[in-house]
Amino acid sequence: VLNKTYSAAxxxxxxxxxxxxxxxxxxxxxxxxxxPLTVRMVxxxxxxxxxxxxxxxxxxxIEGFVCRYKILPDGGRQIFSFHIxxxxxxxxxxxxxxxxxxxxxxxxxxxxxxxxxxxxxxTERFPKIAAAMWRDTLIDAAIFREWxxxxxxxxxxxxxxxxxxxxxxRFRSVxxxxxxxxxxxxxxAEMGDALGLSTVHVNRVLQDLRADKVISTRGRFLQVDDxxxxxxxxxxxxxxxxxxxxxxx
Amino acid sequence: VLNKTYSAAxxxxxxxxxxxxxxxxxxxxxxxxxxPLTVRMVxxxxxxxxxxxxxxxxxxxIEGFVCRYKILPDGGRQIFSFHIxxxxxxxxxxxxxxxxxxxxxxxxxxxxxxxxxxxxxxTERFPKIAAAMWRDTLIDAAIFREWxxxxxxxxxxxxxxxxxxxxxxRFRSVxxxxxxxxxxxxxxAEMGDALGLSTVHVNRVLQDLRADKVISTRGRFLQVDDxxxxxxxxxxxxxxxxxxxxxxx
DNA sequence: CGTGTTATTGACCAACATCAAACTTAGTGG
DNA sequence: CCACTAAGTTTGATGTTGGTCAATAACACG
Numbered sequence: 301v302l303n304k305t306y307s308a309a310x311x312x313x314x315x316x317x318x319x320x321x322x323x324x325x326x327x328x329x330x331x332x333x334x335x336p337l338t339v340r341m342v343x344x345x346x347x348x349x350x351x352x353x354x355x356x357x358x359x360x361x362i363e364g365f366v367c368r369y370k371i372l373p374d375g376g377r378q379i380f381s382f383h384i385x386x387x388x389x390x391x392x393x394x395x396x397x398x399x400x401x402x403x404x405x406x407x408x409x410x411x412x413x414x415x416x417x418x419x420x421x422x423t424e425r426f427p428k429i430a431a432a433m434w435r436d437t438l439i440d441a442a443i444f445r446e447w448x449x450x451x452x453x454x455x456x457x458x459x460x461x462x463x464x465x466x467x468x469x470r471f472r473s474v475x476x477x478x479x480x481x482x483x484x485x486x487x488x489a490e491m492g493d494a495l496g497l498s499t500v501h502v503n504r505v506l507q508d509l510r511a512d513k514v515i516s517t518r519g520r521f522l523q524v525d526d527x528x529x530x531x532x533x534x535x536x537x538x539x540x541x542x543x544x545x546x547x548x549x
Numbered sequence: 550v551l552n553k554t555y556s557a558a559x560x561x562x563x564x565x566x567x568x569x570x571x572x573x574x575x576x577x578x579x580x581x582x583x584x585p586l587t588v589r590m591v592x593x594x595x596x597x598x599x600x601x602x603x604x605x606x607x608x609x610x611i612e613g614f615v616c617r618y619k620i621l622p623d624g625g626r627q628i629f630s631f632h633i634x635x636x637x638x639x640x641x642x643x644x645x646x647x648x649x650x651x652x653x654x655x656x657x658x659x660x661x662x663x664x665x666x667x668x669x670x671x672t673e674r675f676p677k678i679a680a681a682m683w684r685d686t687l688i689d690a691a692i693f694r695e696w697x698x699x700x701x702x703x704x705x706x707x708x709x710x711x712x713x714x715x716x717x718x719r720f721r722s723v724x725x726x727x728x729x730x731x732x733x734x735x736x737x738a739e740m741g742d743a744l745g746l747s748t749v750h751v752n753r754v755l756q757d758l759r760a761d762k763v764i765s766t767r768g769r770f771l772q773v774d775d776x777x778x779x780x781x782x783x784x785x786x787x788x789x790x791x792x793x794x795x796x797x798x
Numbered sequence: 799c800g801t802g803t804t805a806t807t808g809a810c811c812a813a814c815a816t817c818a819a820a821c822t823t824a825g826t827g828g
Numbered sequence: 829c830c831a832c833t834a835a836g837t838t839t840g841a842t843g844t845t846g847g848t849c850a851a852t853a854a855c856a857c858g
Contacts, residue, residue, distance in 0.1 A: 368694075370694075370698055372698060372702050372703070372784070373784055374702075376702040377702075378697060378698040378701045378702045380694045380697060380698075392687045392690065392691075395680055395683050395684040395687055396684065396687050396688070396691065396791055397791075398788065398791075400691055400694070400695075400788050400789040400791070401694060423676075424676055427672075427673055430679065431644055434644050434683050434686070435644040435645065437683070437686065437687060437690065438641045438644055438645050438686060439645070440690060441641065441686065441689060441690035441693055442641075442645065442649055444690055444693035444694055444697055445617075445619070445629045445649070445650060445693055446649075447697055448627060448629060448693055448696055448697050448700060449619055449621060449627040449629075451697060451700045451701045451745065452627045452700045452744070452745030453621050453623075453625040453626075453627045453745060454621070455845080455846095456845080456846070487803085487804060487805090488804075488805070488806095489804080495701070496700065496701030496702060497846075497847090498846070498847050498848075499804090499805085500806085500807090500846085500847075500848080500849095501845085501846055501847070503805065503806060503807090504806090504807095504846090506805095507806085519855095535621070535622055539647065539649050540649040542645055542647075542649070704813080705813080705814070736835085736836060736837090737836075737837070737838095738836080746814075746815090747814070747815050747816075748836090748837085749814090749815075749816080749817095749838085749839090750813085750814055750815075752837065752838060752839090753814095753838090753839095755837095756838085768823095768824095799858105800857105800858095801856100801857090801858095802855105802856090802857090803854100803855085803856080803857100804853100804854080804855075804856095805852100805853080805854070805855085806851105806852080806853070806854085807850100807851085807852075807853090808849105808850090808851085808852105809848105809849090809850090810847100810848085810849085811846105811847080811848075811849100812845105812846095812847075812848090813844105813845095813846090813847085814843105814844090814845085814846100815842100815843080815844075815845085816841105816842085816843070816844090817840105817841090817842085817843095818839100818840090818841090819838105819839085819840090820837100820838080820839080820840105821836105821837080821838070821839090822835100822836080822837070822838090823834100823835085823836075823837090824833100824834090824835080824836095825832100825833085825834085825835095826831100826832085826833080826834100827830105827831095827832085827833100828829105828830090828831090828832100
């Protein structure tokens with residue numbers, strides 16, 4: 301638990317996210333703004349929620365970068381998803397009491413904790429908010445399917461390029477990142493754990509992609525030099541993200 | 550479209566399924582029984598819904614065995630999930646208009662088509678039914694995560710054993726299959742497409758598992774000869790299925 | 799400036815893929 | 829009821845992607 305100060309407007313982050321996947325009337329937006337929320341800072345590499353726990357609140361990511369993952373008996377780690385500000389990475393805990401995986405911060409992050417009770421009340425009073433949140437968890441599932449197809453049937457190079465495409469589009473769809481690229485706060489080991497690859501192989505494929513002139517990296521900033529090329533390399537089709545037409549990248 | 554006759558009680562199948570993951574008061578069960586439902590027969594290897602479509606109804610699987618899948622540009626196929634009677638494999642279409650994958654029958658199957666409009670009405674009138682269905686789609690996502698961990702980090706043998714464990718538990722949890730095993734209506738090619746393996750390799754691993762005396766096959770019947778052994782071979786922990794304690798296998 | 803983390807490189811290896819053919823089984827029509 | 833066919837399973841030989849191990853080079857941070 302750290303103590304930095306931030307001036308982000310947590311509720312607006314959430315609203316912007318939900319509006320990237322659906323339309324919300326003003327009454328619903330207003331109701332979302334009244335959600336009680338306790339801000340908490342989380343250090344890098346520490347868990348927000350761990351496998352086996354029964355949380356009584358959901359996290360809204362305000363600043364930072366987090367992932368969901370599971371450690372397998374042989375010590376291997378599988379990362380299931382990455383989350384950016386505006387996401388509620390453990391929204392599922394609202395209807396799935398016990399966590400079957402963990403939620404960890406990849407960089408120092410700021411989250412807002414929202415009691416389940418407040419969310420229940422909101423979803424009962426506003427069916428449109430319930431539908432938007434349900435839809436969000438369904439898109440979550442669609443992303444898992446897409447990753448599954450990647451790990452099951454795509455080459456290492458396609459998988460890495462695909463991940464970059466997905467993150468770029470998701471960042472842009474909520475107004476984060478820049479047109480030329482985005483902050484990719486991931487080590488190569490973490491990319492490997494997400495894509496089912498070894499660190500060494502991730503490194504080699506990354507060199508390939510740089511040699512192909514589709515991306516370049518400056519520190520943690522991933523610059524997209526050739527978007528059509530990256531999309532082609534990753535066999536990327538954003539349909540599965542189910543974004544609202546109004547935010548089409 | 551075939552024409553066999555069946556005497557299954559579709560609504561009871563659905564109720565039994567939902568009760569395997571939650572508790573439903575009698576009023577809710579009664580409301581479910583009134584859901585309008587058009588029975589349809591589907592031939593093996595034909596699609597119930599295809600990628601790109603915008604269905605206006607959901608399917609309830611009454612008899613048979615279906616899967617969700619996607620064909621990749623290089624011709625490869627990734628199967629995302631298998632569904633058994635009582636499942637609503639495309640419940641997600643209620644909040645995700647366009648299908649990002651297809652739903653196909655693996656054997657001749659019987660489904661009940663339920664209009665989205667009827668489901669919307671039901672979920673608005675009965676928050677408990679909405680919660681149960683939302684929960685069902687969240688478990689769906691949990692299964693994707695588990696498969697992702699398998700394809701990403703587990704060996705071929707673990708993945709196959711894990712799949713058998715999952716199907717056995719799911720069949721049993723809704724009162725299908727037998728204590729000694731269950732009907733596995735899958736070709737080795739289909740198992741490969743689900744697990745990210747080649748047909749040849751599936752065949753070899755299957756021979757291993759038979760040699761290890763954990764399973765045996767008689768035609769399409771998969772007999773579990775050593776359940777603890779199969780669980781160990783698959784590194785299987787049923788937590789992710791989020792079954793209600795009352796149906797614990 | 800150290801010190802620990804991350805990136806990169808090289809040598810070697812294994813799991814699983816691919817290709818091709820033979821064998822089995824289950825349907826189908828005569 | 830049998831021959832014929834197509835689908836599925838099994839086997840062998842060979843190839844490749846990506847893993848493992850281990851060392852070195854770059855960084856980032858206190």
